[in-house]
Amino acid sequence: MNARSRFSWPATWPCRLLLLFAALAPTALVPAGLARAVIAVPVLLLVPGALTIGATPARRSVDAIGFGGLAVVLSALWLAFAALLLNALQVRITPGSGYVCLLLTCALLALAAQWRLHRWPAEASGWLAEPDEAPSRGAWYAVGAAVAGLALLAGGAFVYVRESPQAPAAYTWLAWTGAQPDGVIAVSPAGLTLPFQIRHQQAGTTAFRLTADWTGANGQQHALAVPQTMLLGGGETVQAKLTIPPPPGTCAYRVVVALTALDSAHPQTWSVNADVRAGQRPVEERACAS
Amino acid sequence: MIVEPQPTSPDLVHDARQAVPHRHRTPARNTVWVWLVVLVAAAEVGGMAAIVHSYLIAQTTVSGEAEFIWFWFGMICVELPVIALLARRATSAAARSALLVVIGIVTYAPKLLRDPGAPVYHDEFAHWRDTYDIIASGRLFQPAQIISIIARYPGLHAATAVVVDITGLSTWQAATVLLLLCHVALLLGIAALARAIGLDSRAAALAAVAYGFNPSFLYFDTQFAYESMAITLVVWTLAAFAQAIRAAGGPRRRAWCGLTAVLAFGCVITHHLSTIELAGIMALVSAALSVPRLARSAGWKATAATAWGLTAFTGAAIVAWIAFVAPATIAYLSPYLGSGLSQLMNMAVGASSGRQLFSASLSPGWEHLAAFGVPIVALGFAVGGFFLHVARPTATRLPSGRQRALLLAYTALGLVYFPSTVFILSPAGAEGARRSWAITWIGLAIVAGPVAAWLLDWTAARARRLTRGALRPALAVLAVMALVGGTAAGLDASYRFPGPYLYGSDARSDTTELNAMTQWFRASFGAGNNVVTDRFTGLIMGSYGLQDLADPSSGFPVWDLYTGQPGQSLGPPFLIADLTSSDYRYLVVDKRMATDAPQVGVYFEGSEPDGFVLPDGQPIFKGRLAKFDGVRWMTKVFESDNYAVYRMDLPLASPAYQVGPAAFHGKLTVGR
Numbered sequence: 001m002n003a004r005s006r007f008s009w010p011a012t013w014p015c016r017l018l019l020l021f022a023a024l025a026p027t028a029l030v031p032a033g034l035a036r037a038v039i040a041v042p043v044l045l046l047v048p049g050a051l052t053i054g055a056t057p058a059r060r061s062v063d064a065i066g067f068g069g070l071a072v073v074l075s076a077l078w079l080a081f082a083a084l085l086l087n088a089l090q091v092r093i094t095p096g097s098g099y100v101c102l103l104l105t106c107a108l109l110a111l112a113a114q115w116r117l118h119r120w121p122a123e124a125s126g127w128l129a130e131p132d133e134a135p136s137r138g139a140w141y142a143v144g145a146a147v148a149g150l151a152l153l154a155g156g157a158f159v160y161v162r163e164s165p166q167a168p169a170a171y172t173w174l175a176w177t178g179a180q181p182d183g184v185i186a187v188s189p190a191g192l193t194l195p196f197q198i199r200h201q202q203a204g205t206t207a208f209r210l211t212a213d214w215t216g217a218n219g220q221q222h223a224l225a226v227p228q229t230m231l232l233g234g235g236e237t238v239q240a241k242l243t244i245p246p247p248p249g250t251c252a253y254r255v256v257v258a259l260t261a262l263d264s265a266h267p268q269t270w271s272v273n274a275d276v277r278a279g280q281r282p283v284e285e286r287a288c289a290s
Numbered sequence: 291m292i293v294e295p296q297p298t299s300p301d302l303v304h305d306a307r308q309a310v311p312h313r314h315r316t317p318a319r320n321t322v323w324v325w326l327v328v329l330v331a332a333a334e335v336g337g338m339a340a341i342v343h344s345y346l347i348a349q350t351t352v353s354g355e356a357e358f359i360w361f362w363f364g365m366i367c368v369e370l371p372v373i374a375l376l377a378r379r380a381t382s383a384a385a386r387s388a389l390l391v392v393i394g395i396v397t398y399a400p401k402l403l404r405d406p407g408a409p410v411y412h413d414e415f416a417h418w419r420d421t422y423d424i425i426a427s428g429r430l431f432q433p434a435q436i437i438s439i440i441a442r443y444p445g446l447h448a449a450t451a452v453v454v455d456i457t458g459l460s461t462w463q464a465a466t467v468l469l470l471l472c473h474v475a476l477l478l479g480i481a482a483l484a485r486a487i488g489l490d491s492r493a494a495a496l497a498a499v500a501y502g503f504n505p506s507f508l509y510f511d512t513q514f515a516y517e518s519m520a521i522t523l524v525v526w527t528l529a530a531f532a533q534a535i536r537a538a539g540g541p542r543r544r545a546w547c548g549l550t551a552v553l554a555f556g557c558v559i560t561h562h563l564s565t566i567e568l569a570g571i572m573a574l575v576s577a578a579l580s581v582p583r584l585a586r587s588a589g590w591k592a593t594a595a596t597a598w599g600l601t602a603f604t605g606a607a608i609v610a611w612i613a614f615v616a617p618a619t620i621a622y623l624s625p626y627l628g629s630g631l632s633q634l635m636n637m638a639v640g641a642s643s644g645r646q647l648f649s650a651s652l653s654p655g656w657e658h659l660a661a662f663g664v665p666i667v668a669l670g671f672a673v674g675g676f677f678l679h680v681a682r683p684t685a686t687r688l689p690s691g692r693q694r695a696l697l698l699a700y701t702a703l704g705l706v707y708f709p710s711t712v713f714i715l716s717p718a719g720a721e722g723a724r725r726s727w728a729i730t731w732i733g734l735a736i737v738a739g740p741v742a743a744w745l746l747d748w749t750a751a752r753a754r755r756l757t758r759g760a761l762r763p764a765l766a767v768l769a770v771m772a773l774v775g776g777t778a779a780g781l782d783a784s785y786r787f788p789g790p791y792l793y794g795s796d797a798r799s800d801t802t803e804l805n806a807m808t809q810w811f812r813a814s815f816g817a818g819n820n821v822v823t824d825r826f827t828g829l830i831m832g833s834y835g836l837q838d839l840a841d842p843s844s845g846f847p848v849w850d851l852y853t854g855q856p857g858q859s860l861g862p863p864f865l866i867a868d869l870t871s872s873d874y875r876y877l878v879v880d881k882r883m884a885t886d887a888p889q890v891g892v893y894f895e896g897s898e899p900d901g902f903v904l905p906d907g908q909p910i911f912k913g914r915l916a917k918f919d920g921v922r923w924m925t926k927v928f929e930s931d932n933y934a935v936y937r938m939d940l941p942l943a944s945p946a947y948q949v950g951p952a953a954f955h956g957k958l959t960v961g962r
Contacts, residue, residue: 069475144388275925
């Protein structure tokens with residue numbers, strides 16, 4: 001074997017694939033996303049599997065596309081096995097640990113594959129499966145088919161996403177904001193402010209009435225604050241608040257803030273509620289009931 | 291494809307190259323090829339445009355026929371010309387494999403276009419969340435939301451997480467790349483398996499094409515779920531297994547045994563049912579190899595021992611995994627089979643009427659007809675395969691020994707498809723039956739490939755041009771019917787096509803309002819809150835919302851909160867105690883529960899009691915959801931058009947409320 005053939009692709013492909021995998025490390029400097037993926041995905045999802053097949057005598061009975069298919073499947077498995085191994089070793093699965101684990105795996109597989117090539121040089125003769133096919137023809141056909149298919153798929157997806165209409169956002173909400181303690185909220189002598197938010201994600205402007213009431217044990221509503229009327233435009237978000245003094249006595253009161261749309265024949269109402277009481281605990285209050 | 295040059299039987303494989311003498315390319319033939327490639331490329335582009343157009347129509351249509359017509363026109367354009375090219379005798383094995391790659395990629399288009407940017411299917415939300423948890427925590431086996439068992443089978447999630455980590459792609463992008471590759475590898479795997487069994491490259495490629503007509507191929511097995519990766523692993527394990535059987539012994543057999551074991555173990559950590567089915571197929575093949583009359587050839591005992599050894603390894607691996615890692619698997623799987631069988635028994639004795647097929651389907655009648663025709667076509671091909679292999683062995687040159695045993699085992703596997711179709715009539719068995727078809731079609735495809743090749747040759751041999759001209763379109767019509775009917779028998783149109791919001795549909799419940807509520811919830815209360823809600827709200831809250839959802843069951847009947855009558859205390863008491871002890875803090879209500887019946891038939895999960903939709907079609911929840919506003923231990927913290935969020939203040943306290951009027955006045959202030 002002369003020096004040229006000693007370093008030819010058929011004689012050294014496991015080592016070259018290992019170098020290719022090792023060269024993935026600098027891609028961490030490439031911004032995450034499509035650019036890095038275009039470089040990393042083919043290596044990540046072909047090299048570990050290809051080295052696995054290379055490390056066994058099974059390689060000779062696999063043609064180019066079978067080799068590619070099996071390599072992809074085995075590579076995907078190695079990703080899972082690497083994560084499983086790291087988990088068993090109680091090492092966190094991170095970009096670094098995952099990559100190092102796979103690199104070590106690839107190194108072991110490349111060693112085995114290279115040893116096989118050294119021990120049985122006849123295996124370096126490529127993946128000739130069909131005697132009437134040139135060794136590389138199947139691989140080039142596969143690459144061409146994959147590129148053409150992916151271009152078609154990507155083109156279809158691009159056109160579809162570009163032409164798809166935006167899903168209409170049509171809703172209004174009312175929600176408490178800020179800290180929301182459990183149970184009945186104690187109102188200090190200085191009073192309490194309950195902030196809330198109104199979001200009107202509809203087309204056009206709508207008139208609303210905002211009310212605040214309180215209810216007691218019998219559920220009957222009592223006005224708590226002077227209602228407000230307002231116009232909200234599409235996509236508008238409004239911050240509002242309900243300010244209350246300490247409620248009379250030591251009973252709990254349920255305060256209810258409600259928003260009612262005024263423009264439609266069947267006005268829709270949104271509401272939120274909270275229980276409040278004056279700061280001190282009730283002792284024996286005849287005016288209260290559970 | 292995997293090709294094993296067998297010293298024992300090289301001349302027994304019917305190969306195109308044996309039948310067609312080598313012909314040199316002439317300029318005229320090259321011109322024909324160029325034209326063929328141009329025509330096929332034009333059909334591919336036109337077909338893809340039609341598929342895109344069908345999806346754009348579907349986005350704004352609740353149920354129409356136009357999207358179906360455009361879709362199938364597109365699919366026929368992208369598939370049939372490639373199949374025709376692949377089926378030509380003159381096409382080389384390498385070109386056939388490349389054409390299979392094209393079919394694999396373009397048949398991923400329907401699913402890619404269905405959800406190009408985010409999960410849409412029920413199981414996809416669960417797998418997305420599990421992958422997110424692995425990436426966020428750096429640990430496998432995190433408790434899973436939505437489908438708890440998936441956490442114990444981390445193969446797909448772990449692989450996706452590593453791709454995300456190393457490439458910087460989003461979880462969904464990484465999953466899409468991985469699943470596209472698995473999808474293409476699945477077709478190549480079927481062809482590899484067929485070659486390993488002994489079919490020539492043409493019959494093997496046609497077997498792969500036939501497999502592509504199975505009901506799970508276009509949508510179910512392309513979703514981001516563990517079975518999508520597992521089915522590819524199953525097929526490649528079987529291909530390696532067949533190679534191990536056919537290898538003459540020595541290092542090559544050991545190598546294929548090793549690869550079989552690696553792939554089988556990969557299957558074990560990826561999906562329970564697929565691995566059990568894999569072990570079953572391996573046992574079937576091993577049994578066929580153990581029948582002396584069937585498998586008799588040199589070294590058959592050693593071959594049978596190898597097959598049984600690999601089967602035992604796979605069986606032991608899945609049993610050990612279930613015993614030590616995923617003991618919940620038994621409880622997860624057993625209700626499906628048990629209920630399916632008992633419902634079939636009830637139907638047999640007339641105690642129940644079973645399912646009405648396509649009763650809630652949005653797809654047109656001709657799709658249903660095609661779906662009913664698929665088993666008939668499949669039966670025709672199965673009988674044809676039997677006739678070819680047994681009655682006319684010279685047609686396929688089926689050898690005695692290992693190859694015959696393999697082929698008969700796969701024929702037996704394919705025949706399981708026919709009794710399994712009965713289960714489709716049982717509500718509980720339908721899901722299992724559908725899922726089994728991805729497996730049984732492996733056998734059917736292996737049988738159908740040589741039959742298709744033989745039929746093509748037979749039609750080509752007809753002397754009369756008219757007969758030839760009529761028979762080939764008839765074969766194309768059969769292929770189209772199998773494609774349309776097979777897909778229609780799989781998933782419902784609401785899964786297959788985008789479209790307007792549909793209450794109670796897994797795949798069309800994601801709205802901007804639900805997403806806005808979920809984002810508000812997460813921004814207000816953080817991740818990891820224990821939340822009670824319905825199935826469809828839970829998909830988004832349990833995935834993007836990163837909340838931990840209640841898993842409703844008869845032992846934890848959270849639906850009782852919703853069905854409770856106004857004015858009565860919520861219960862039962864053990865449920866309230868469980869909610870308290872497990873620290874459930876929030877209840878989310880979709881107000882449409884009170885007005886709409888769910889498209890998938892359940893509001894929560896399959897184990898919920900019957901009768902949530904009353905005989906008059908009204909939901910039992912009508913008039914029962916506003917009661918939460920008056921529940922003293924619940925505080926309504928959010929309300930939008932269709933959703934209300936309540937904080938549950940558990941354990942139950944009994945605050946004393948004001949009785950009668952009081953001078954209590956505050957002030958509303960609105961800012962901008």
